[in-house]
Amino acid sequence: MGNNITALQGFKDIVPADIALWREVEECVREVVGRFQCVEIRLPILEASELFIRSIGEQTDIVEKEMYTFVDKKVTIRPEATASLLRAYIEHRLHLSNPVQRFFTIGPMFRHERPQKGRLRQFHQADVEFLGSDNARVDAELLAMGAMIFALLAIPIRLELNSLGCPVCRPPYRGVLVSFLQQRLDFLCEDCRRRSVTNPLRVLDCKKEKCRAQLDGAPALLDYLCEPCRVHFTQVRTCADGLGLDYHINTAMVRGLDYYVRTTFEFVTDELGSQAAVCAGGRYDGLIEMLGGGPVPGIGFALGLERTVLLLRKHRREAAPVRDLDLFIAALGDDAAARCFTLMHTLRTAGLRVNMGSGSLKSQMKQADRAGAPLVIICGENELAEGKVVLRDMATKQQEDVELQDNGILLRLRQLLER
RNA sequence: GUGAGUGUAGCUCAGCAGGUUAGAGUAUCUGGUUGUGGCCCAGAAGGUCGGGGGUUCGAGUCCCCUCACUCACCCCA
DSSP: OTTOOOOOTTOOOOOHHHHHHHHHHHHHHHHHHHHTTOEEOOOOSEEEHHHHHHHHOTTSHIIIIIOEEETTTTEEEOSOSHHHHHHHHHHTTHHHHOSSEEEEEEEEEEOOOOOBTTBOSEEEEEEEEEESOOOHHHHHHHHHHHHHHHHHTTOOOEEEEEEOOOTTTHHHHHHHHHHHHHHTGGGSOHHHHHHHHHOHHHHTTOOOHHHHHHTTTOOOGGGGOOHHHHHHHHHHHHHHHHTTOOOEEOTTOOOSSTTOEEEEEEEEOSSSTTOOEEEEEEEOTTHHHHTTSOSOOEEEEEEEHHHHHHHHHHHOSSOOOOOOOSEEEEEOSHHHHHHHHHHHHHHHHTTOOEEEOOSOHHHHHHHHHHHTOSEEEEEOHHHHHHTEEEEEETTTOOEEEEESOHHHHHHHHHHHHHO
């Protein structure tokens, strides 16, 4: 402590004790995503600042105040993955080989926000993008994929669904909403007065009672959708219903990024304080074109790994004890230790997970116990002289003598470990 | 960026209204078993009381500053 160097504010180590949960989440994501023919892509963490400004939107909080940017170099450490993924998709002309493609990527994102429960400056997301189709069935598939991940992890969660319309119908609606808000400006909270100008849709989900009271009878975007958007949203719902998805419509749901159109959704929980959204996303037809690619539609989501891990930890009694060692070798004395050292190497080369200890036998037995080793080899001067080792089964406490001969020991160990 | 709360051993926390060498539980190490783990018993080690300044005969305790953490606002995964 004292004046030692520590991790930066909002940056956290994921310590060995937490790794099991993280791997469980990541492996679950990979498993489910694979069922939808989604392939992995790995992306750089540093990109041209312009990429995020163009995709996320200049007026958003993310771009305005949360990006880690090297001003002189005009590069930014990514605050989200969609823009990078689409950039790569365009750059490698991936649409030429197959215009309908599905990708996922897992990695760290960076936003300079004040840290909070479930919110860090470096956080991790699993990002999924379905490109090349604007069919409502694809939207429903993506929703089903998210639901499947949480179902597999046995995390209870709620799915909220909305449509944000498109460049045809959203601006007119926005006008209607703004004039509605203008009339009640005096009765809204300070934040909402500001939002009425910067992001009027946000006013709709203000948490303050004072504002909520004013919003009775506020125009809902869903009532203003243009015909194609209305049809699309209906189809999404029909498909989702067909899959038996449990969801509910939240007309107040807004997204923080400019590029979203039509379908948007959030998997939310009330178990994480104010960070309700665990996985969220939406459709972004037109974005690929805006980034210089073809007229390829797309929809995707980002799943917050920290938040998912927090939930998983909450809903797990205790992590199943993992055996990470097959054999512990307790050697007594220098000669025995030297002989066991080569034995250990032989066994490791053969694929066993082995370690040896030091100190008194008692102490080494403790080390073996703590490591969860099911088997222990004990080898002291006596055994060495007789050309054998003692092999102890930690569960049954049974011990047997085994010839001190590498292959013989290996065979016997394999027999015992297979039981 | 704004607000509130909390910083004492690796971890969880005591420390009453300033008063000797700052405690417990747990984890760690050693011993009780000259070579045998979990349970039990005993002992040891482990702290610049987040950091700096001030008040005082005397500060873990009171005041100021600072840093960090936590939660909330904003916003978002």
